[in-house]
Amino acid sequence: MPTRTFYQKLVDSHTVAMLDEQHVLLYADLHIMNEYTSPQAFSSLREQGRPVLRPRQQLAVVSHIIPTHPVGNAQRVIFDPPSALQASNLKRNCRGFGITLFDTTDDDQGIEHIIAPEHGWVRPGMVILCGDSHTTTYGALGALGFGVGTSEVEHILATQTLVYRLAQDMRIRVDGELPSGTSVKDLILMIIGRIGAQGARGYAVEFCGTTIAALSAEARMTLCNMAVEAGARAALIRPDATTFAYVRSHAANLDDAAFAQAMEDWRALHSDEGAHFDVEYVFHAAQVAxxxxxxxxxxxxxxxxxxxxxxxxxxxxxxxxxxxxxxxxxxxxxxxxxxxxxxxxxxxxxxxxxxxxxxxxxxxxxxxxxxxxxxxxxxxxxxxxxxxxxxxxxxxxxxxxxxxxxxxxxxxxxxxxxxxxxxxxxxxxxxxxxxxxxxxxxxxxxxxxxxxxxxxxxxxxxxxxxxxxxx
Missing domain, CATH: 3.30.499.10 (Aconitase, domain 3)
Structure with a gap:
């Protein structure tokens, strides 16, 4: 069997059908929505009398439009009429289709890309879609996450799949210890500055090296989150002990036996020795300021x-x-x-x-x-x-x-x-x-x-x- 990259393994394991040399029908394990990318999709489903195929694999969050004034959760009110309508429509749609919603006054409300991992929704090997470009964040836990357009949300809700154009492979290696006074945010800003805002356009980027291995799970989220600012279509980090510990502490519904079985699968989620990358970069942590x-x-x-x-x-x-x-x-x-x-x-x-x-x-x-x-x-x-x-x-x-x-x-x-x-x-x-x-x-x-x-x-x-x- 030919060697494959981590990205290729994830795509292959979720391909429902090959459409042509550049496109596949990709299955999604999780679809995340926010208040401004879903209204048209729900309206169209209702007009056609279509259900949401797998409501338990949907998650919705009100995050972009909500005021953050320091008041109690019960008093959090969106005063802007168009924004309030977006939030109320999302609540109505989620209730009608049986979808989990972190609403305006929810005690756990927040930003979708922070809520999903901390509630155990994100696990290695998954494909995760969301109408937001920073869905690349989930690559920090070994999941293939990427943003989708508003017009694609309806198809995902109805079929749990997406017509997906394949990306090329890029590997970015970073070795060494980050200098005093610096962090992963400085590292990713340096990388983006070096390769450019379009430097990773069309690529799924895999980060590796001793610097990456030493990062916490949360720091890896920052790194993968901002990879899209270099044009990356996805960002990935091989799951390891840090990943497993994070997922175990947040996935409350996984018992010990299920977690042990899952880890056996997750350990295979890595690029094969000798796998081909279309582009490779090497950076040294000592260069970071x-x-x-x-x-x-x-x-x-x-x-x-x-x-x-x-x-x-x-x-x-x-x-x-x-x-x-x-x-x-x-x-x-x-x-x-x-x-x-x-x-x-x-x-x-x-x-x-x-x-x-x-x-x-x-x-x-x-x-x-x-x-x-x-x-x-x-x-x-x-x-x-x-x-x-x-x-x-x-x-x-x-x-x-x-x-x-x-x-x-x-x-x-x-x-x-x-x-x-x-x-x-x-x-x-x-x-x-x-x-x-x-x-x-x-x-x-x-x-x-x-x-x-x-x-x-x-x-x-x-x-x-x-x-x-x-x-």
Missing amino acids: PYVTWGTSPDQAIAVDALTPPSDEGATAQALAYMDLQAQQSLLGLPVDRVFIGSCTNGRIEDLRSAAAIIRGKHVAASVRAMVVPGSGAVRRQAEREGLAQIFIDAGFEWRQPGCSMCLAMNDDVLEPGERCASTTNRNFEGRQGRGGRTHLMSPAMAAAAALAGSIADVRTLHPGAGDSHA
């Missing part, structure tokens, strides 16, 4: 102590102009108005621990409005139990309810025109966080440092070991 984006694309990123690139005609000049920066300018000391810690990229408990370690005993600069938005109700409760929430509150951060929040301008948490934000999110496009807003992507530790300084700062200068984290 705290990274910050200077422009309007995640690949427009530099080490915090480097200079912005020379301006020229084209994308560089346009990005610098939008960000109100100059060519060959240092970002160190650049004032920020807002700091946002959260999102499906960096809203997990390890991210909050990393930021709190920097904040502890200090205070946010008077010129900065800073907020922390946990990725889910479970993350919020754990942070409160560990005392992290109080650290943020004492330092002057707003401690808010879970949701997508300021990752994107679809809710109340938006930048005003001209405001500059140090953000732990995944995208820094023009207007992403609010019309005319300027976003600098960075790690939770770096965002915490910016909140204290009132400007972009190098977390390594705070004290030895500052910001050390695998998150």
Whole structure:
């Protein structure tokens, strides 16, 4: 039998039919929906009198449009009429078709890509679809996850399958120990900066190497989450002891016998020795520094102590102009108005621990409005139990309810025109966080440092070991 990559094994095991050389009918183990990608699909199903084929393999979450004001769960109200209608329609549709929903006032409500793994819905070897590009997150647990278009949701609901175009294979190896003061967020920003925003376009990316093996499960989620910012159609990491431990601790419905049997299958989920990859990259962790984006694309990123690139005609000049920066300018000391810690990229408990370690005993600069938005109700409760929430509150951060929040301008948490934000999110496009807003992507530790300084700062200068984290 020919050697196969991990990606090819996952596709082969879920192929219902070969359609042509480039397309297969792919079976989905899990389909996740949110409030804005599903209404048309449900309406069409009703018009045709079709049921949802496998409602127990569907999961729905209200996450993008929900306000994150620090009120009790029962008081969480969406005041924007169109957004409120989206949420109520999702609730009606899920009730009518028997689909699990994390609704607005649910104690475990949060961001879909944080809720699904922490409730044990994501396991190695699965194919997971969602109408959101950051579904690549699930590759951290050895699952093939990718985003689908709104027009495809109806087909998935009705058949539990998708007409899927095959990807090419890319492998990215990273070896060595991440330097003091850096994290996986810095690593992925460096990789995207090196290969470009389209560098992985059309590829399923497998991450490997000693650096990757040393990462926690949550850090791997950050890595796979942002692979899509290099154009990747999927991101994968071979399941190992770290994966198994995470899944075992979150999949409450797996008894010991079922888990042991599952692990036998999961151990075979890896690329064969000698498997062919169309493209390969090798990076060294020693090259990683705290990274910050200077422009309007995640690949427009530099080490915090480097200079912005020379301006020229084209994308560089346009990005610098939008960000109100100059060519060959240092970002160190650049004032920020807002700091946002959260999102499906960096809203997990390890991210909050990393930021709190920097904040502890200090205070946010008077010129900065800073907020922390946990990725889910479970993350919020754990942070409160560990005392992290109080650290943020004492330092002057707003401690808010879970949701997508300021990752994107679809809710109340938006930048005003001209405001500059140090953000732990995944995208820094023009207007992403609010019309005319300027976003600098960075790690939770770096965002915490910016909140204290009132400007972009190098977390390594705070004290030895500052910001050390695998998150």
